[in-house]
Amino acid sequence: MLNIKDLTKTYPSGVQALKGISLDVSAGMFGLLGPNGAGKTTLMKILATLLEPDRGGAEMNGIDLIKDKHGTRRMLGYLPQEFGLYPTLTAEQTLHYFAKLKGVFDKKERGMLVDALLDRVNLAGERGQRVGGFSGGMRQRLGIAQALIGQPQLIIVDEPTAGLDPEERIRFHNLLAETAGEDAVVILSTHIVADVSSLCSQMAVIRQGAILGSITPQQAIDRLKDSVWEATVPREQVGTLKSRYPVISSQMFGGLARLRVISRTERPSEEFVPAAPALEDYYFDLVNHGTTVAETRP
Amino acid sequence: MINPFQTRFAAIFWNEVLLNSKRVAPYIVAALSAGNALLWWGWGPATGRNMATNSDAFIAGVLPFFCFLFQPLLAMIIMADPTVRDFRAEINPLIFSKPVSRAEYLLGKFFGNFFTLSCCQFMFSATLFVLQWVPKHGMVVQEAKFLAYPKHFVAYVVISYLPLAAFYFTVGTLTRNVKIVYGLGLAIYPLFISYALVFLKRLPWRWGALLDPLLINWGNRNEIHATSAEVFNQLVIVYDSIFIANRIGMILLTAICLTILYLLFTTAERSEKAAKFTFISLSSAAEGVYYQDSSPDQFDPAVMRSVPPASAGGLKRALSPELSLDPSAYADGTDLISREVPALPEVARLNEVIRANVNKLVAAIAIEFRLLRAERSLVVVAPLAIFLCLLEVAFYNIHADVSLSAAYASNTATSLLIFLIGMAVFYTGEAMHRDREIRIEPFLWTTPVSNSVLILSKFLSTLLLLWALIVSVGVAAVAIQIIRHHTPIDLVAYGKIYGLILLPSAFILTAISVLGNVVLRNKYAFYVVSIGTAAALFYLYSSGHNHWLYNPVLYRLWTYADLAAGTRMILLYRLCWLAFAVTCLALAHLFFERRSRRKANLPLPFALR
Numbered sequence: 001m002l003n004i005k006d007l008t009k010t011y012p013s014g015v016q017a018l019k020g021i022s023l024d025v026s027a028g029m030f031g032l033l034g035p036n037g038a039g040k041t042t043l044m045k046i047l048a049t050l051l052e053p054d055r056g057g058a059e060m061n062g063i064d065l066i067k068d069k070h071g072t073r074r075m076l077g078y079l080p081q082e083f084g085l086y087p088t089l090t091a092e093q094t095l096h097y098f099a100k101l102k103g104v105f106d107k108k109e110r111g112m113l114v115d116a117l118l119d120r121v122n123l124a125g126e127r128g129q130r131v132g133g134f135s136g137g138m139r140q141r142l143g144i145a146q147a148l149i150g151q152p153q154l155i156i157v158d159e160p161t162a163g164l165d166p167e168e169r170i171r172f173h174n175l176l177a178e179t180a181g182e183d184a185v186v187i188l189s190t191h192i193v194a195d196v197s198s199l200c201s202q203m204a205v206i207r208q209g210a211i212l213g214s215i216t217p218q219q220a221i222d223r224l225k226d227s228v229w230e231a232t233v234p235r236e237q238v239g240t241l242k243s244r245y246p247v248i249s250s251q252m253f254g255g256l257a258r259l260r261v262i263s264r265t266e267r268p269s270e271e272f273v274p275a276a277p278a279l280e281d282y283y284f285d286l287v288n289h290g291t292t293v294a295e296t297r298p
Numbered sequence: 299m300i301n302p303f304q305t306r307f308a309a310i311f312w313n314e315v316l317l318n319s320k321r322v323a324p325y326i327v328a329a330l331s332a333g334n335a336l337l338w339w340g341w342g343p344a345t346g347r348n349m350a351t352n353s354d355a356f357i358a359g360v361l362p363f364f365c366f367l368f369q370p371l372l373a374m375i376i377m378a379d380p381t382v383r384d385f386r387a388e389i390n391p392l393i394f395s396k397p398v399s400r401a402e403y404l405l406g407k408f409f410g411n412f413f414t415l416s417c418c419q420f421m422f423s424a425t426l427f428v429l430q431w432v433p434k435h436g437m438v439v440q441e442a443k444f445l446a447y448p449k450h451f452v453a454y455v456v457i458s459y460l461p462l463a464a465f466y467f468t469v470g471t472l473t474r475n476v477k478i479v480y481g482l483g484l485a486i487y488p489l490f491i492s493y494a495l496v497f498l499k500r501l502p503w504r505w506g507a508l509l510d511p512l513l514i515n516w517g518n519r520n521e522i523h524a525t526s527a528e529v530f531n532q533l534v535i536v537y538d539s540i541f542i543a544n545r546i547g548m549i550l551l552t553a554i555c556l557t558i559l560y561l562l563f564t565t566a567e568r569s570e571k572a573a574k575f576t577f578i579s580l581s582s583a584a585e586g587v588y589y590q591d592s593s594p595d596q597f598d599p600a601v602m603r604s605v606p607p608a609s610a611g612g613l614k615r616a617l618s619p620e621l622s623l624d625p626s627a628y629a630d631g632t633d634l635i636s637r638e639v640p641a642l643p644e645v646a647r648l649n650e651v652i653r654a655n656v657n658k659l660v661a662a663i664a665i666e667f668r669l670l671r672a673e674r675s676l677v678v679v680a681p682l683a684i685f686l687c688l689l690e691v692a693f694y695n696i697h698a699d700v701s702l703s704a705a706y707a708s709n710t711a712t713s714l715l716i717f718l719i720g721m722a723v724f725y726t727g728e729a730m731h732r733d734r735e736i737r738i739e740p741f742l743w744t745t746p747v748s749n750s751v752l753i754l755s756k757f758l759s760t761l762l763l764l765w766a767l768i769v770s771v772g773v774a775a776v777a778i779q780i781i782r783h784h785t786p787i788d789l790v791a792y793g794k795i796y797g798l799i800l801l802p803s804a805f806i807l808t809a810i811s812v813l814g815n816v817v818l819r820n821k822y823a824f825y826v827v828s829i830g831t832a833a834a835l836f837y838l839y840s841s842g843h844n845h846w847l848y849n850p851v852l853y854r855l856w857t858y859a860d861l862a863a864g865t866r867m868i869l870l871y872r873l874c875w876l877a878f879a880v881t882c883l884a885l886a887h888l889f890f891e892r893r894s895r896r897k898a899n900l901p902l903p904f905a906l907r
Contacts, residue, residue: 048744052893069893073746074649084737086665088672100661101745103647103654112643120642146741150647 001027002154002185007056009042009209017042019209020056025187029180031196031203031217032189033283039209040189041081044158047187048078060154060185074103077152079143081159081189087132091123091142094131095149102150117145121175137168144175155179155186161195173199197279205286212286217279224277224285227264231271232256244268248284307402314380314410326826327372327418334364335425340434348527350438352430355533357423357446361454362514364422366490371829373459374483376415377466378476380407385474394565404471404560412463416456423451440531453537457545458512462486464555472562481678484720488686507540511548516541649746658747662755663762666729670763673728680767683717687771692778703779703788704858707795710775715851718764718804723828725763726811727821729756749890757812757883764804772796794861802872803851809879809886810850816886846871850878 002025009018017039034040045051047058049069058065065072085094095114104110118124121141126134131142140160147155157176161169177199180186188200196203197217204214213220228248233241238250238257245261245268260275261268262285302308318324338360344351381404384390393403427447430439470479490512498506498515507516525533537545648654670676687710690696698705733739742752772792779787814824838844839853846855856868 048740049893050740050743070746070748073744074647076744078740078744080740082737083740085741086669086736086738088669089665097661097665098741098745099645101658101742101747103649103658103746104645105648105654105657106646109643109645113645116642143741148642150645151642 001025002058002060002187004043004047004058005056007043007046007058008054009039009046009051010054017209018046018053021206021209021211022056023204023211023214025185025202027180027183027185028202029176029186029188029200031200032187032206033191033193033196033203034189034206035191035287038191038206040191040206041158042209043206044080044156044187044189047154048076048080048156049073072154074150075153077147077149077155079140079147079155079157079160081162083143085131085134085139085142088130090128090130091118091134092127094142095145098146099149104150113149117148120148121145122171137164140164140168140172141175144172148179153184155184156189157186158189159191160188161190161192169195193280193283205283207287220279220282221277224262224281226274227262228260228275228277228281229263229268229272230258230260230275231269231273232258233271241269241271246285246289248281248288305402306396306398307406310398310403310406311410311413314407315414317383318376318411318414322822323372323375324414324418327376327415328421330372331364331369331419331422332425334367335422335429338364339426339429344437346436348438348531350440350531351426352440352443352446353531353533354443354446354450354535355530357426357443358450358454358535360426361423361450362458362512365455365458365512366514369419369455369459370462370486370490371483372418373415373463374466374479374486376411376418377463378470378479378483380411380467381471382474382476390565400563400565401560404556404563407471408464408467408556411467412460415459415463419455419459420448420451422455423447438527438531450535453541453545454513457548461511461548461551461555464552464559468555468559471559475674477673477675478678480724481675481682485678485682488682504540508544508547510544513541513544516544655748655751659751659755659758662747662751663758666755666759667762669732670725670729670759673725675724676763679717679721679724680770683714683721683767684771684774687713687717688774688778689713691775692782696784700858700862701788701791702784703786704791704795704862706775706779706784707772707792708858710771711795711799712853714768714771714800715803715853717767718800719807719828719832719851721764721767722760722804722807722811723825726756726760726808727815727824729760730812730815731821743892749892750887752892753812753816753883753886753890757808760811761804761808764808765801768796768800768804791858791862794865795858798861798865798868798872799852799856802876806850806875806879809882813882813886813889816889816891819891846874850875 002023004021004023004025007018007021008016010016021039021043032040032043042051046053047065049065049072053066056066060072061075063071063075089097092114095117096110099110099113104113115124118127121144123138123141123145126138131139134142144157144160147157155176160176161172164172173195176186176188188195190196200217202214202216203220205212215223231241233256235252235255235257238259241247241259241261242250245263247259247261249260251258259272260281261272262281263272267274339351342351342360343349344356349356379386384393424447427444430442466479466483469482470476473479494510494514498510501509503515507513510516648657690713691706691709696702696705696709733742776787776789776792779785811824811828814827815821818824818827835848836853839849844854846852849855852868852871861868
């Protein structure tokens with residue numbers, strides 16, 4: 001559905017944010033994973049018509065997202081990483097306004113739509129409250145509600161769960177999952193691996209403006225099958241083990257450290273036991289080493 | 299012994315100086331002060347009168363006028379927002395979580411910014427000091443002086459500005475709203491002039507000098523202007539007991555102002571905000587939803603690992619076992635997470651036809667106007683504008699050339715023009731930059747709305763505001779006319795003057811402001827450019843260089859007799875300027891930052907964003 005070809009963007013400061021990114025995204029949830037500063041937001045902004053790429057193109061359902069900005073905006077729902085809302089308007093007034101801007105002029109239909117959206121994001125009880133008094137989670141939900149107006153075919157959500165409490169986060173995931181149907185592409189940009197793992201049928205990992213891998217989460221885990229090892233060791237041994245093995249993550253607790261390493265051929269040492277691979281393992285390996293065991297496997 | 303340079307007060311003080319050194323405003327204040335000095339030196343009262351530009355009387359004599367011209371506005375820009383910036387940048391929790399007392403914080407902020415302001419203002423005296431060695435034909439210069447410049451600067455300028463700066467700082471800090479300070483700053487001139495004319499002038503000289511914050515009356519005692527050049531050049535300014543009492547009074551005023559601030563200042567969130575936050579209870583058992591107990595001895599890395607990947611079907615299948623969706627997890631028994639959500643209804647959308655654009659424009663104007671009405675500064679500015687425009691017709695004798703209604707309308711229209719300029723510049727700036735400041739721009743710019751709708755909604759809402767003010771002043775003028783029994787009411791006179799002068803002027807000023815904001819992309823830069831341009835134009839008009847080609851509001855270019863005799867020429871002027879205004883709007887559309895097509899909009903290398 002969405003084809004991105006060779007998108008390149010260099011900012012006036014000289015920072016090359018995107019280095020010729022190409023992706024094919026089909027309907028459903030697509031996770032874009034990457035560390036801070038990887039170029040996720042730049043890519044999202046370009047797809048959302050807010051930024052002009054230096055080179056490359058993006059096309060969806062016959063619409064050129066770079067050239068035909070008005071056409072793109074007709075099918076777009078966008079929730080940026082950072083946003084604000086008019087503090088003096090109520091939640092209901094805000095949604096009515098955005099619905100009008102998206103071309104929903106029939107008063108009755110618009111009323112029904114706003115009611116349904118408020119209900120869907122669980123803000124029906126606060127519909128008359130000014131947005132200026134909303135908490136972060138409520139604002140985020142109102143943000144996604146405005147993005148859902150007008151049956152968008154391309155929904156872009158940039159780091160949506162940052163700052164949300166666990167309950168809000170799950171509710172937000174549910175909303176996104178229900179929105180992604182057969183006709184819509186939902187691009188979820190995040191650095192939280194669990195978000196992608198629990199939501200997305202497709203994903204890509206981006207680092208320093210380049211796509212390191214585009215894969216389904218299940219495939220990513222399958223690639224690490226029988227390659228992940230885990231050991232709980234005293235903290236003092238961490239340095240030695242890190243120098244000896246390709247450690248993908250280490251977590252400290254008490255006086256101990258739990259290390260996870262990738263070894264495709266043999267058990268690293270006696271301390272290590274086999275561990276079930278997780279998407280984090282794939283992500284950390286890819287981001288830290290620039291490749292995965294799958295690529296190096298003979 | 300405590301080193302004063304290693305205290306928390308000093309840290310905050312120097313941090314403010316550092317922050318100000320990275321802002322544009324202090325440099326503008328410094329440049330304007332230096333430019334002001336240049337004008338006083340080369341083209342001031344000493345020119346052609348054999349008065350020495352470095353005589354003690356000249357050095358001290360120009361300072362009260364320097365204090366009055368522009369400086370209250372420039373001080374407002376620096377002193378209004380030192381603490382507001384902290385709250386806006388949300389750095390306040392980081393500061394207030396340190397062992398910093400309120401006094402250290404407030405005094406450090408105040409004196410850090412006041413020091414910056416004084417340094418910038420000192421450019422006036424420093425420039426005069428340097429100009430002692432610059433030769434100019436016909437200019438009398440005495441032997442070079444050194445101490446007189448800083449001494450008089452501190453006595454006249456620094457102490458005069460202490461209470462005003464404290465007032466701005468106090469209001470800005472307590473309201474956390476710079477716009478209220480700006481509104482008060484704009485009101486300083488009419489208030490000071492009224493205070494000087496109505497109150498100080500009627501007092502005996504001693505009391506007048508004692509209560510004059512800028513010491514203009516104290517200087518007049520010496521009758522400097524009536525003195526011959528020889529005597530003037532020999533005058534030495536000695537601070538008498540009245541001067542010293544006046545200065546002590548100013549310092550006491552400052553102390554009172556800062557004490558009030560100290561007593562009322564709170565570092566906590568505003569109560570209204572807190573109340574709203576506590577109104578909604580988002581989660582009753584949030585921690586139970588996501589993680590198991592994970593004390594160190596119970597550490598289970600499986601919990602911390604990611605959940606299994608989801609299939610395209612949605613979240614619920616992927617959540618177990620790590621994410622609990624059990625309704626019993628919630629104290630109130632409701633299952634907010636896994637509940638069924640209603641489907642969104644199908645709606646018809648209209649985006650292509652002209653009617654759609656008109657509907658969107660109407661919706662956008664309604665919101666923009668509502669947001670403009672919510673501007674808190676309007677509470678001060680609008681009543682003040684109406685009051686000052688009506689002051690003369692309400693309390694003084696009206697001289698009627700043609701008719702009383704014409705005199706009423708002309709009088710209020712001339713006063714209102716000044717406010718229209720200020721309000722057009724200020725509120726257009728607010729409307730044009732509001733979306734970016736509150737970060738709603740990404741939402742608006744990704745909706746299928748044309749740029750013309752976005753620009754015109756801001757233009758028309760501001761215009762509506764200005765026209766509402768014009769109508770209010772007109773209605774109030776008619777009411778006063780009736781109350782004062784200055785009948786009959788000639789509505790045609792009002793219609794002609796307001797319809798030909800004020801309403802088109804508002805249109806033209808707003809259109810120019812829209813273009814200025816689009817091109818500069820920085821409202822403060824536009825404010826500075828506007829103030830500079832307006833000052834230069836009014837200087838030209840008052841010095842006799844007045845022509846409709848560079849006078850869009852036709853200030854002092856008409857009388858009611860002209861309008862009564864025939865409106866053809868005025869109409870022609872208006873049409874030319876209205877065409878210019880429409881061109882401005884077209885250019886604003888062309889240069890607008892949001893793009894409709896690839897490479898459609900022109901780049902702006904001079905834009906300040």
